[in-house]
Ligand SMILES: Nc1nc2c(c(=O)[nH]1)N[C@H]1C(S)=C(S)[C@@H](COP(=O)(O)OP(=O)(O)OC[C@H]3O[C@@H](n4cnc5c(=O)[nH]c(N)nc54)[C@H](O)[C@@H]3O)O[C@H]1N2
Ligand SMILES: Nc1nc2c(c(=O)[nH]1)N[C@H]1C(S)=C(S)[C@@H](COP(=O)(O)OP(=O)(O)OC[C@H]3O[C@@H](n4cnc5c(=O)[nH]c(N)nc54)[C@H](O)[C@@H]3O)O[C@H]1N2
Ligand code: SF4
């Protein structure tokens with residue numbers, strides 16, 4: 001490829017709501033690299049590990065590249081053209097609507113769609129179909145924050161901006177692991193702390209996360225008890241004269257009633273419920289009240305609860321009571337999870353919302369939108385929210401379901417029920433970029449979507465900033481942009497329903513045209529962006545509101561103390577003190593908490609494609625407190641049975657001091673792609689917040705017991721001689737063929753690893769040995785036939801070992817191992833293979849049942865710094881050798897000198913060594 005062929009395109013990272021600007025390098029229609037956009041105000045050139053590795057997830061293997069149709073369930077998929085695919089879909093939807101009414105169909109979409117995609121889907125459901133059954137995975141994510149904002153401030157608007165981090169003097173972070181989930185914002189927090197060491201940080205989280213480790217005060221509360229904490233803090237603020245009586249009198253209503261209602265929750269009472277010292281609660285309240293500018297962040301630890309709306313409102317109340325809102329450096333700042341969680345709320349593409357922050361329940365709002373779209377009326381029957389929507393599918397009330405850009409067979413709670421629903425649904429359309437998500441398996445029609453790097457539009461980040469997303473390369477095969485798929489389906493459905501008006505309603509030639517209509521629909525609303533178009537966005541990202549004639553967006557809202565409520569006053573919403581539903585009992589005495597890993601994204605359809613992104617956390621592990629493990633006779637790495645009222649799964653356990661006794665933690669990412677079961681959401685329950693409909697994904701009661709699966713198998717496959725990209729493609733193809741074999745195993749783990757030398761890793765554990773024919777099948781699939789391998793066979797002990805060597809030039813490398821029945825050497829062999837090292841003198845040791853090679857050492861351990869490939873043990877050794885500061889470790893080992901995602905963990909290792917010393 002010539003130098004001239006290299007091009008660059010500016011776009012936005014498709015992962016978290018921080019909304020970092022990226023510059024994509026591409027050449028000859030392929031994405032070759034990515035760097036942070038130095039001019040983007042969300043990240044100023046920085047990227048975290050996930051963003052910096054985006055170009056390593058764009059391989060074509062596993063992409064959906066043409067529409068696929070299944071004549072009946074379990075039948076093989078057949079390719080078909082777009083016209084035929086959309087026609088089939090339109091026919092089925094039209095038949096269902098005619099026979100059972102518009103509410104017998106539904107759309108389940110995603111906060112990862114672009115605003116334009118979202119807009120077209122929303123208009124399609126409300127106008128042409130005539131149903132409000134359109135909901136999004138944001139229901140699992142932001143809906144309690146939305147409801148909390150509306151209940152208190154009147155509208156769903158984040159009043160703060162990122163710059164407030166630089167201006168705050170207290171950061172109050174509840175139920176958010178910002179170090180992992182919003183890393184570039186966390187870099188900004190670290191910088192603020194460095195610039196102003198007096199900046200105080202309080203973290204409320206039942207786990208001692210990397211975020212909590214950075215805090216001056218970590219309130220390690222019992223799960224689900226935040227309402228008691230916030231109630232007690234309000235009492236302290238009131239009792240100690242730290243409230244702003246004038247602000248309360250002039251700009252709010254309901255204060256006295258609420259204070260009285262919560263009067264019994266003294267710090268001592270809250271201390272008993274939350275299981276933290278009363279003095280810490282008082283301290284948190286005093287710091288909050290005394291801070292000139294307190295800034296609160298929250299995310300899923302508050303939202304994913306049976307009372308997430310109250311959690312959000314109770315936190316917002318602290319700002320209203322102290323009058324600390326609407327000015328620089330302060331306010332209640334809900335972090336959005338997905339890149340366009342905010343955009344979906346703006347276009348109102350959720351069951352209980354309407355366009356441009358209008359309210360579905362309000363007849364005037366409905367009439368306004370019907371008028372805007374030029375139709376007689378909008379449907380009045382409220383739509384079903386995600387969990388109820390799938391329950392309605394399960395009951396048979398919804399008979400045709402369209403799923404786009406989300407993987408509900410992974411991410412919704414109580415997977416048994418969700419999968420029953422999908423299996424029972426007469427017609428399921430799945431519009432995804434990848435062919436092998438768990439939801440794809442349930443589709444009658446699969447539609448290939450363009451994804452990041454291939455599509456055009458806009459997203460809105462956590463601080464209300466609208467940024468352009470741009471295509472750098474063409475989508476592969478027949479894949480198309482989501483807005484276009486929705487538009488073309490609308491046109492086809494219009495024909496089937498004999499509604500000529502559809503052609504006018506969906507006359508969108510481009511995403512710019514969709515954006516223009518959306519912008520018009522916001523005129524005069526709190527989020528007015530009537531002054532914005534793509535041309536203005538070419539000059540850079542803009543915060544809303546941005547009304548016609550405005551020169552700039554608005555950094556902060558409510559500076560005048562006037563709120564978008566009937567009275568113009570903010571409200572202290574009534575709070576019902578509650579705990580989460582499924583309380584631990586004798587049968588299920590532990591609480592299962594679920595959430596994110598630093599380097600993985602949700603169901604891993606993208607991040608799971610790069611071996612590098614497994615370096616920080618190599619496999620699914622259930623974290624547990626050492627005392628709870630000792631009580632059950634468990635050692636680190638043992639396989640355990642995790643059981644709940646909803647099912648049983650097997651996983652390795654990992655000792656963790658981050659948890660309090662009584663709690664266990666499992667990352668939400670691992671599912672059927674890597675395991676023989678759906679992962680955490682087999683156990684989560686359908687407990688919902690009564691207002692927002694958001695499920696309590698962080699609170700299930702479980703039990704953990706030892707399990708005996710003594711027969712183990714391990715396969716590691718590398719591709720010496722191929723470069724990283726080519727090897728990666730090859731491993732993905734093998735992985736795709738292996739995946740269907742996992743389901744029948746009591747324990748299976750299928751992952752990737754390595755860097756320049758990527759590897760595929762399969763591990764199985766069983767009560768009895770696998771049949772020889774099955775072992776042969778695995779060996780054949782991964783090209784490890786006996787005749788190409790060194791073989792050790794001990795039939796009496798049911799042990800078989802194979803090792804395949806390959807000569808690359810004059811150097812001998814290990815290309816694959818298959819160990820059945822005895823796997824002790826796996827740790828060092830794995831490290832050896834991922835390093836891509838020559839086997840050299842280690843050759844004779846390959847089949848010895850020893851965890852370390854002859855010249856031993858303990859191996860490298862987990863990779864902490866993914867950019868510079870620095871491991872846990874190397875950092876420990878550096879500290880032991882006298883490097884006692886982050887700066888020294890950065891200078892010698894280089895860890896933390898690139899994206900910085902590992903800095904919180906390195907700091908923590910330093911702090912732990914100090915304590916130990
Ligand atoms: N690396 C990575 N980053 C992501 C994502 C990803 O998949 N991977 N996803 C994005 C999305 S969509 C979202 S929504 C965000 C989520 O971002 P976060 O909400 O920050 O992440 P989580 O890990 O889900 O949960 C945050 C914390 O809530 C705590 N928690 C659990 N129960 C309680 C409780 O009762 N009270 C309190 N106070 N805390 C509790 C957990 O221990 C956890 O540390 O992340 C976004 N960023
Ligand atoms: N136990 C537990 N469960 C949880 C959570 C938790 O904390 N704990 N968190 C919840 C939260 S906050 C969230 S946001 C959800 C996320 O859950 P999901 O929405 O299921 O997560 P993803 O895996 O990101 O799904 C996005 C899908 O879109 C596909 N895709 C990627 N790009 C495109 C595109 O451009 N177009 C189309 N059409 N498809 C594309 C991807 O391949 C993927 O299949 O999970 C929720 N579930
Ligand atoms: S913080 Fe990381 S994942 Fe989030 S937008 Fe920025 S680069 Fe992407």
Ligand SMILES: [Mo]
Pocket residue numbers: 140141142337338
């Ligand atoms: Mo989310």
